[in-house]
Amino acid sequence: MNNRSRLVGKVTSNKMTKTVVVEVFNVKRHPLYGKVVRSSARYKAHDEKNECHVGDVVEIVESQPLSKEKRWVVERIITQSVATLPVEA
Template identity: 50%
Template structure:
């Protein structure tokens, strides 16, 4: 089974070696036919502490690292 890769924005970098990434998805509402935005936060492992709030990053699924961390940061997208 391939590992999922998501793209999102870093919203918190206060923890050591951890960033919180908000991933937004858009879909059409089945009844109203309007575009709806939903977001979810993921805790991701950042070994070098190099990502700051506002950075756009890609995260990839990983085996559990801690209670909340199941993702790792794989690359930084340029703004």
């Protein structure tokens, strides 16, 4: 097993070729005051087959730098958004 970081987030943009923007949410309790602090971070991730669509929940894994801002690769699609599910006739 490798030591690469893995994150789970939601695809917010897929307008670039072979690249998606994944927003990862983090919920943490403040150590002194106890308030729940929510934060989010956006990562550009490589999507080799252009399979991801906006709203999909994906797992991304850390990789070597692929471009100026891309350091993550889409490992798998956990759940597809409702708009991208295939329609049954």
